Amino acid sequence: MNKEKVSAFPDVIKAVSTLADYKRGKRELELRLSHEREVWKAVYSGSGSSSWIFNSIVNKHADVIDSIPTCVCLPREKRDEKDAEKLSKIIPVISERCNFEQTYSENTWNKLKHGSAIYGVFWNSSLEGGLGDIDIRSLDISSVYWEPGITDIEDSKNLFIVGYCDPEQLEMIYPHFNFERESESIDRVATSVGLGVKDGEKCAVIDWYYKKYSQDGTPILHYCKFVGGCVLYSSEGEEGCIDGWYEHGKYPIVFDNMYPQYSDVCGFGLISIADKPQEYINRLDENILGYSDWASRVRFWAKRSLGVNEKDFLDLDKSIVEVEGDIDEEKLKQIEIGALDDSIINVKLLKIDELKEITGSRDVSQGGISGGVTAASAISILREAGAKTSRDGIAETYRAYVKIMSLVIELIRQFYDGNRVFRIVGDTGEREYLEFCGRDIRGRDGCFRPFFDIEVSASKKSPTESKQKNEFAKSLYDAGAFDPENREQTLMMLELMDFEGVGKLKGSLRHASEGHGNDKSKP
Numbered sequence: 001m002n003k004e005k006v007s008a009f010p011d012v013i014k015a016v017s018t019l020a021d022y023k024r025g026k027r028e029l030e031l032r033l034s035h036e037r038e039v040w041k042a043v044y045s046g047s048g049s050s051s052w053i054f055n056s057i058v059n060k061h062a063d064v065i066d067s068i069p070t071c072v073c074l075p076r077e078k079r080d081e082k083d084a085e086k087l088s089k090i091i092p093v094i095s096e097r098c099n100f101e102q103t104y105s106e107n108t109w110n111k112l113k114h115g116s117a118i119y120g121v122f123w124n125s126s127l128e129g130g131l132g133d134i135d136i137r138s139l140d141i142s143s144v145y146w147e148p149g150i151t152d153i154e155d156s157k158n159l160f161i162v163g164y165c166d167p168e169q170l171e172m173i174y175p176h177f178n179f180e181r182e183s184e185s186i187d188r189v190a191t192s193v194g195l196g197v198k199d200g201e202k203c204a205v206i207d208w209y210y211k212k213y214s215q216d217g218t219p220i221l222h223y224c225k226f227v228g229g230c231v232l233y234s235s236e237g238e239e240g241c242i243d244g245w246y247e248h249g250k251y252p253i254v255f256d257n258m259y260p261q262y263s264d265v266c267g268f269g270l271i272s273i274a275d276k277p278q279e280y281i282n283r284l285d286e287n288i289l290g291y292s293d294w295a296s297r298v299r300f301w302a303k304r305s306l307g308v309n310e311k312d313f314l315d316l317d318k319s320i321v322e323v324e325g326d327i328d329e330e331k332l333k334q335i336e337i338g339a340l341d342d343s344i345i346n347v348k349l350l351k352i353d354e355l356k357e358i359t360g361s362r363d364v365s366q367g368g369i370s371g372g373v374t375a376a377s378a379i380s381i382l383r384e385a386g387a388k389t390s391r392d393g394i395a396e397t398y399r400a401y402v403k404i405m406s407l408v409i410e411l412i413r414q415f416y417d418g419n420r421v422f423r424i425v426g427d428t429g430e431r432e433y434l435e436f437c438g439r440d441i442r443g444r445d446g447c448f449r450p451f452f453d454i455e456v457s458a459s460k461k462s463p464t465e466s467k468q469k470n471e472f473a474k475s476l477y478d479a480g481a482f483d484p485e486n487r488e489q490t491l492m493m494l495e496l497m498d499f500e501g502v503g504k505l506k507g508s509l510r511h512a513s514e515g516h517g518n519d520k521s522k523p
Helices: 003-007 012-025 027-044 052-065 078-097 100-114 167-173 179-193 270-295 310-314 342-359 376-386 388-415 463-478 484-495 502-516
Strands: 069-075 116-124 133-139 144-146 158-165 202-213 219-227 230-234 253-257 300-302 332-334 420-425 431-436 452-458
Touching: 012 027, 012 144, 012 158, 012 179, 012 202, 012 219, 027 052, 027 100, 027 270, 052 100, 052 270, 052 342, 052 388, 069 078, 069 388, 078 100, 078 133, 078 388, 078 420, 078 431, 078 452, 100 116, 100 133, 100 253, 100 270, 100 388, 116 388, 133 388, 158 167, 167 179, 167 202, 179 202, 253 388, 270 342, 388 452, 484 502
Parallel strands: none
Antiparallel strands: 069 452, 116 133, 116 253, 144 158, 158 202, 202 219, 219 230, 300 332, 420 431
16 A cells, blocks of 8 residues: 555544543453463462362353354345355354354353453455455454543444554555654653554554444444555545445444443453452462461470470480480470460352352362252252353353454355355255355345354253253153144143243144144054
């Protein structure tokens, strides 16, 4: 891109000032994140912290990983059924190419520890050998800046994503950029914002997204990449970008929050609420262990005129210790330490129970059962109740996933100009090579533009959940629910039941009933 062309758009100096304001507004969040990172580091660095926070977070992470989402696209009109079916098949393939499972795992750690995970949904022109493809990435909260005081990222006037890159690499990609020539402007940005050269080698590269509006109020999203005062790329004024950088008009990031905060787009996580109980547990641990260490050492009171060779006395390999004069309890007496008060242990246990309670990590949610409960049905009910906080967090993640997949569909619509071929592997291992083009879901029939709803489900079931589902299906079979002669009774029973797949089962039974009419003698 020609430097004269990009330098006219937009006002980078104003953008730097806005970024500095956003960074100041994020100061409190940055301090909290820094503290939480230190708390988490203390867990695995052996600095005296016990691992109750770790135990809570790692078990929650396991719950979420058991429910990695996938989706089905549903048409809003009948004529879009074929396109919806194709999208339902190719979106999992795109997710696999993006390594979404790894991104999902990384962001789950961020969500549990810090309360927020940020997904970036971008078009990456360097993928697929330069053909370009969709790129879903995990973004560091500290690298993203937005307008203070908002609760929805779309309400922010600007969005900044800061990364670092080698100057030599930037000069190769953008020939009009010269690090030495721009070093003065980079220093000015470093002074005003605090984003200069990292580790003496890499310079801050700022991706700036901002919105303008058409005459009818439709948001138009533009994109500018700059270093210091040098614009590397700008979509504003670029040919083919009259509808903005991304035609969907939304910022290319999605927040997945743990617990919401007032007047903040970010949430807070388990470390925030478990920090103080964990601190008290650590202090009690230190005191109890110190007392136990002191009480476990054999020590003596001894008069100075004892007449015992101290070196021989302390040498446990010596069978005989010579003394001068008589030895009695008045001259040599063992120091006795009283037993640790049970109330101290009880306080520690209460703080542990408090931490488990506030983080939703009670024993029953981690597979442990106490209180004499032995019945399988009772254990199942207790575990189901104990996992309700995990299910609540997973539901929030699924709502974020709907937004992510909606952005993916919009990028397919905008950037898949030619036919893309996807290898689809069925449940039985059969292969299908499916072609799809973004033109298929662009405006047609005049101004019609098809839209799709996203239905989310877990792509992986936990072993326990799968076993329960299989056993339930077997119990229906054993009860004669699949017997052709019991169709009417089975349908009446299913009307009162609610489980995954009940609608499909009722539809199959009704179809079978219609096919056989009312003649119950036919199988």
